[in-house]
Amino acid sequence: MKAGVIGAGAWGTALAQLLASDGQDVALWALEPDVVDAINAGHENPLYLANIPLSPSIRATGAMADLAACEMLLVVSPAQHLRRVVAQAPAGVPLVLCSKGIEAGTSLLMSEAAQQARPGSPVAVLSGPTFAHEVARGLPTAITLACEDRDLGQRLAARIARASFRPYLSDDVIGAEIGGAVKNVLAIACGVAEGAGLGLNARAALISRGFAEMTRFGLARGARAETLGGLSGLGDLVLTCSSTNSRNFSLGKGLGEGASAADLLSNRRTVAEGAHTAPVLRDAARAAGVEMPVVEAVCALLADAAPLADVIDALLARPLRPE
Numbered sequence: 001m002k003a004g005v006i007g008a009g010a011w012g013t014a015l016a017q018l019l020a021s022d023g024q025d026v027a028l029w030a031l032e033p034d035v036v037d038a039i040n041a042g043h044e045n046p047l048y049l050a051n052i053p054l055s056p057s058i059r060a061t062g063a064m065a066d067l068a069a070c071e072m073l074l075v076v077s078p079a080q081h082l083r084r085v086v087a088q089a090p091a092g093v094p095l096v097l098c099s100k101g102i103e104a105g106t107s108l109l110m111s112e113a114a115q116q117a118r119p120g121s122p123v124a125v126l127s128g129p130t131f132a133h134e135v136a137r138g139l140p141t142a143i144t145l146a147c148e149d150r151d152l153g154q155r156l157a158a159r160i161a162r163a164s165f166r167p168y169l170s171d172d173v174i175g176a177e178i179g180g181a182v183k184n185v186l187a188i189a190c191g192v193a194e195g196a197g198l199g200l201n202a203r204a205a206l207i208s209r210g211f212a213e214m215t216r217f218g219l220a221r222g223a224r225a226e227t228l229g230g231l232s233g234l235g236d237l238v239l240t241c242s243s244t245n246s247r248n249f250s251l252g253k254g255l256g257e258g259a260s261a262a263d264l265l266s267n268r269r270t271v272a273e274g275a276h277t278a279p280v281l282r283d284a285a286r287a288a289g290v291e292m293p294v295v296e297a298v299c300a301l302l303a304d305a306a307p308l309a310d311v312i313d314a315l316l317a318r319p320l321r322p323e
Helices: 010-019 033-042 079-088 110-117 132-136 150-160 173-195 200-220 231-240 247-256 261-266 273-288 293-302 308-316
Strands: 003-006 026-029 058-061 072-075 095-097 123-127 141-146 165-170
Touching: 003 010, 010 026, 010 072, 010 132, 010 150, 033 058, 072 079, 079 110, 079 273, 095 110, 110 123, 110 173, 123 150, 123 173, 123 231, 141 150, 141 173, 141 231, 150 165, 165 173, 173 200, 173 231, 173 247, 173 273, 173 293, 200 231, 200 273, 200 293, 247 261, 247 273, 247 293, 273 293, 293 308
Parallel strands: 003 026, 003 072, 026 058, 072 095, 095 123, 141 165
Antiparallel strands: 123 141
16 A cells, blocks of 8 residues: 655654555654754654654655655554644545544544544544654564454554554554543653652652553543543553653643743743543543543643642542442
């Protein structure tokens, strides 16, 4: 299958590198003309994925029409722009959604927004514990590829799989998406614990109780528990809650060190998706009657609605309850 990638940030560029590793041509759509020029002229993307030599089989473009011949498109645009970008994509081409978030204003998952924007285009979801620079370097990685059409999922998996990149096929699209969206918010919480010096006990508690929140919300939205406990849920949660390579963890660390959310977000060229997802997730959870106290705490910090010490005290003062 001739493959294209929409979005030339770090993750989109890494996926293009992965797809081009067998020498096949890969079309990579980028918003920024300087990124297009750097990839085509120097086979590098210094703005988003520095120090990674890129395959000459990758051809960057700023024209969506150049993706018309593709038989599959990996969509890696920021979650809040996915609807607009997908609406411009060639019609009828299978879309593999690699963005993690929930759409503001609609509370729709990325697959739901994509199906509205491009009806008739089959949709799959690629999600799991993946740092872009490791995938681009060919380090061992396992992910979830979720697709309701099993035959299509198998064809997509065969095109994406590499010796060091192993997709596990699932038909639980909702579960794969919820894991990816919720873990970004929980990674901010774990970053806060790191920045505030709360210790590893606190981080472990946030991961485990955060996973309980992810599971409650996922089940309420129709996800399966085994998906949430797999690569796209628990696996991705553990990775992004444990390293400053995670943009969301780094954002939380800055909050824990005393910086304001407004300052931290204004100084970023890359997107910390959890900051946009948090209030949408909080509102969707409230509407579904699902308790998510860690998510509520992250929202309070992002909105500068309460001092960090008060937010921590409120979490610790919650009524005792069975696990």
